[in-house]
Amino acid sequence: MSNQIRASSSLIRRLKQQMSNPAVLIQTRSFTPSEGQRPVIVHKRSLDILHDPWFNKGTAFSMTERDRLDLRGLLPPNVMSTDQQIERFMVDLKRLEVQARDGPTDPNALAKWRILNRLHDRNETMYYKVLIANIEEYAPIVYTPTVGLVCQNYSGLFRRPRGMYFSAEDRGEMKSMVYNWPAEQVDMIVVTDGSRILGLGDLGVQGIGIAVGKLDLYVAAAGINPQRVLPIMIDVGTTNEKLLKDPLYLGLQEHRLDGDEYVSVIDEFMEAIFTRWPNVIVQFEDFQSKWAFKLLQRYRYKYRMFNDDVQGTAGVAVAGLLGAVRAQGRSMIDFPKQKIVVAGAGSAGLGVLNAARKTMARMLGNNESAFDSARSQFWVVDAKGLITEDRENIDPDAKPFARKVNEISRQGLWEGASLVEVVQQVKPDVLLGLSAVGGLFSKEVLEAMRGSTSTRPAIFAMSNPTNNAECTPEEAFSIVGDNIIFASGSPFKDVDLVC
Numbered sequence: 365m366s367n368q369i370r371a372s373s374s375l376i377r378r379l380k381q382q383m384s385n386p387a388v389l390i391q392t393r394s395f396t397p398s399e400g401q402r403p404v405i406v407h408k409r410s411l412d413i414l415h416d417p418w419f420n421k422g423t424a425f426s427m428t429e430r431d432r433l434d435l436r437g438l439l440p441p442n443v444m445s446t447d448q449q450i451e452r453f454m455v456d457l458k459r460l461e462v463q464a465r466d467g468p469t470d471p472n473a474l475a476k477w478r479i480l481n482r483l484h485d486r487n488e489t490m491y492y493k494v495l496i497a498n499i500e501e502y503a504p505i506v507y508t509p510t511v512g513l514v515c516q517n518y519s520g521l522f523r524r525p526r527g528m529y530f531s532a533e534d535r536g537e538m539k540s541m542v543y544n545w546p547a548e549q550v551d552m553i554v555v556t557d558g559s560r561i562l563g564l565g566d567l568g569v570q571g572i573g574i575a576v577g578k579l580d581l582y583v584a585a586a587g588i589n590p591q592r593v594l595p596i597m598i599d600v601g602t603t604n605e606k607l608l609k610d611p612l613y614l615g616l617q618e619h620r621l622d623g624d625e626y627v628s629v630i631d632e633f634m635e636a637i638f639t640r641w642p643n644v645i646v647q648f649e650d651f652q653s654k655w656a657f658k659l660l661q662r663y664r665y666k667y668r669m670f671n672d673d674v675q676g677t678a679g680v681a682v683a684g685l686l687g688a689v690r691a692q693g694r695s696m697i698d699f700p701k702q703k704i705v706v707a708g709a710g711s712a713g714l715g716v717l718n719a720a721r722k723t724m725a726r727m728l729g730n731n732e733s734a735f736d737s738a739r740s741q742f743w744v745v746d747a748k749g750l751i752t753e754d755r756e757n758i759d760p761d762a763k764p765f766a767r768k769v770n771e772i773s774r775q776g777l778w779e780g781a782s783l784v785e786v787v788q789q790v791k792p793d794v795l796l797g798l799s800a801v802g803g804l805f806s807k808e809v810l811e812a813m814r815g816s817t818s819t820r821p822a823i824f825a826m827s828n829p830t831n832n833a834e835c836t837p838e839e840a841f842s843i844v845g846d847n848i849i850f851a852s853g854s855p856f857k858d859v860d861l862v863c
Contacts, residue, residue, distance in 0.1 A: 410434040417488040418591055424449055449490055450497070453483060473510040478521070480505060485524050488590055495584040503584075507577040509829030509854050512562045514577075518570035519614045526576055527595030529569065530633050531616055532625075538636035547591055550641045554578045554672075555596040555633075559603075559620065559652040560711070563800030563832035566652075568602030569615025574650055578672075600629055630659060638667055647672050653711035657761050674715035681716040681796070681826065682723055684851050688794060688822040691849050700724040700738060703817070705792040707783055707834065708799035708827070709746040709762045716798060717742060717765055739765060743790050746799075749780030787812040794822040797834030801827070805835035810843040819847070826853035 406419050413419050413433055421429075423444040430436045444452075457479050480502065484491040495502050504510060514521060528545055530538055558571030575595030583590045601620040607613045621629065637646060646669040648659060660671045670676070689699050704720070706713055721738045728734035744751045744765045751758065752767045772778060775789050787795065787809055795813055797805060805825060813821050821844065825834040837850045837859045846861045 406433070408433075411438065414438060415486075417484065417486055417491075420487045421446075421489065422449060422487050446490065446493065449487075450494055453490065453494065473505055474513055474517075476502070476505045477510055477514055481521075481523075484526075492580075492583055492590060495580065499584055503581060504855050506580045506584075508562065509831070511573050511577040512564055512829035512831075515561050515567050515570045515573040516564060518567075518573050519610070519612050522614060527572060527597065529572070529597045529599060530629075531599040532601065532618070532621055532629055533616065535629060535632060538632050539639055542636045542640045545594060547594070549592055550594045550644050551592040552579065552582060552588055553594045553596055553637065553641075553644055553646045554582075554649050555598060555646060556649045557598045557600055557630075557651055557655075558615075559650070559655070560673075561650050562829050563802075563827050564829075566602050566604045566607075566620070568604055568607050568613070569597055569599045570607075570613075571650060572597040578647070578649060598629065598633055600626055626655070627662075634663060634667055634669075644668065645670075647676075649673070651711070653714065653759075653761070656711035657714070671711070671715070673711045675719075677712045677798075677826070678715040678719035681798075681824070682719045684824060685720060685794065685796075685822075686723075688849050688851075692793070692818055692820045692822070697727060700727050700741065702741060702794055703743075703790055703792040704741055704794040704796055705743045705745065705783075705786055705790055706765075706796045706798065707745050707804055708797065708801075709744055709751065709759065709765075710798065710800070712826075713744070713798035714761050714765075716796070717744065721765075740771070743767060743786050743792070745781075745783045745786055749782055750777060750786050752779040754779040784808045784812050788815065791815045791817045792821070793818040794824065796824045796826070798826050799834060800832050801834065802832045803835065805840070807839075807843060810835065810840060813844045813848075820849055822849040822851070824851045826851065828854040830854040830856070 404419070406413065408416060408419065410433070413435065414422075423439055423442065424446050425433070425435055425439065426443060427436075430439065457476070480491065480494070483494065495506065528541075530541065534541060554575040556571045556574050558568045559566050561567040561571045561574055572595060575597065579588075579593045579595050582588045582593060599615045601616050601618040602608060603620050607615070608617050608619070620626075634646070637644065646667065648656070648669065648671040650673065651659065651671070656671050656674050660669075660674055663669050685702070685704075686696060686699060689696055689702065706717060721735065721742070724738035724741060725731075725734040728737055742765050744762065744767075746762070748755070750767065750772070751762055751765065752772055753769055755766060758766060767777070769779075772781075777786060777789050781789075783804065784806070792813075793816060795805065795809075805823065810823075813823065823835070823840045823844065825836075825840070827833055833852055833854055833856075837852065837856050840848060840850050841859050841861060
């Protein structure tokens with residue numbers, strides 16, 4: 365009895381102590397370089413801290429912190445430095461990753477992702493330290509190309525929730541839902557509706573992996589505070605019949621909303637997000653081209669947002685195209701003279717086309733005549749072939765780039781001409797791939813690039829993940845020649861050229 369009384373008295377004293385001092389400072393790492401090391405106020409205790417990846421330091425908690433946070437006895441007694449923790453983790457990672465072979469190009473890619481994801485679940489600070497220290501090796505694991513495989517299998521890989529999920533079932537509730545997220549301040553949101561994940565099509569709610577992976581790179585490579593980023597999935601159903609029939613699928617097993625119903629969900633979501641976090645940046649990621657441009661135009665002047673496929677890819681591609689001009693030994697002002705064949709007319713393709721056309725037009729005087737002249741430098745090929753004004757039911761966003769009938773007739777081309785036929789007749793300076801069709805730049809297409817009027821033709825195989833790249837660098841160099849310029853949207857191994 366006396367032992368019980370003493371235990372009860374001890375518990376009462378402990379509760380009183382916690383009630384009188386509910387917040388404890390712990391030393392943690394800031395992800396903003398200018399802030400350096402600083403303490404953080406923590407209102408949690410005991411196992412709640414060890415189960416919170418934002419604050420958990422594992423065996424790195426000092427004995428003083430263990431006493432103040434009621435962690436004594438919940439961890440092994442040896443206090444380890446973060447460097448020791450990372451060394452121990454890396455040894456275990458190298459041992460475990462060889463036990464599975466299921467990645468697209470790296471046979472251990474998905475195994476590495478699983479191991480890193482488990483670390484992310486339990487200790488976020490250590491996860492980002494590992495990622496930052498090994499960014500070249502692990503960026504392809506946390507994002508493209510491995511993230512495509514992750515999204516395809518996400519329902520089976522799901523263990524702990526990360527980010528937020530807004531669905532068609534939440535209409536009317538979103539303004540209150542945003543307050544369920546624990547962070548008072550959010551600086552960056554990446555949102556997808558899962559309708560066009562990489563080149564893999566509609567993956568529904570499983571597309572959340574894209575938002576998670578992209579924000580991991582923002583934290584590791586750009587130094588954004590990981591506690592102030594938020595991945596979001598907007599689940600409005602799916603057109604993927606396999607997912608609709610899969611009993612293990614985690615999303616709404618309903619056909620995807622369309623038209624005004626779809627827009628009303630996105631409208632409510634945007635209003636809710638900016639009501640709570642008026643200064644946040646929202647990045648739209650992997651929305652099907654049908655909605656990518658419409659939503660961008662709908663929100664770009666009202667909210668702080670952008671579409672990565674339309675604008676982000678375009679910025680990178682135009683930088684690459686300008687770099688190619690320099691690499692060809694020409695002046696930058698010669699960019700408007702480049703003949704560019706574009707394979708792909710989705711949101712990424714059209715985004716690049718619009719950005720490249722505007723860049724050319726600015727160099728030519730930025731007037732109506734300049735825009736028309738710039739338009740004439742592009743030949744756009746989609747799944748139906750060369751896009752011309754003869755095309756029925758032409759996509760309004762692609763219409764400005766449709767070739768005029770009298771132009772193509774002089775070039776020996778026609779509506780629906782194949783990619784190889786276009787390359788043979790145009791003899792382009794640049795072959796730009798944004799099609800999401802792996803191997804589209806076949807041997808015949810690459811052989812046709814030998815006839816390019818440029819001394820150093822440029823081949824951009826920008827589709828990802830790696831399996832969807834239009835060609836590999838090895839194929840391009842071996843078929844077209846050693847002197848080409850090659851760029852890709854996914855990582856490839858170096859190619860050894862025989863001189």
